[in-house]
Amino acid sequence: QVQLEESGGGLVQAGGSLRLSCAASGGTFSNYGMAWFRQTPGKEREFVAYINRSGGLISYAQPVLGRFTISRDNAKNTLYLKMNSLHLEDTAVYYCAVKDNADWPSRSRNDYNHWGQGTQVTVAS
DSSP: OOEEEEEOOEEEETTOOEEEEEEEESSOGGGOEEEEEEEOTTSOOEEEEEEOTTSOOEEEOGGGTTTEEEEEETTTTEEEEEEOSOOGGGOEEEEEEEEOSSSSOOOOGGGOOEEOOOEEEEEEO
């Protein structure tokens, strides 16, 4: 059973930066595509970014394109999300997720098998 633990969230001023981490255990990290999603109260969990097993295929949601960077270190079993130029609307709980089927991007949360508990990111004006 894969377990995921996010960290790195917090309070940041608009325009600032944060780097989220997601540590994986209990599985073979390099076998999984990985993604970040985010969720705000009353809204559905939405796709943020995806990275395939090798890190050679990456996909971003339009609102974060050019500001966020997803990466992974398979030797450390860790997924990252570097967030720059943060906007107020980036405030959310951020979740990492495992996709252990086809090594291809998906923006649907239904294609992801395991989830972390989330880390809160709050962007203040």
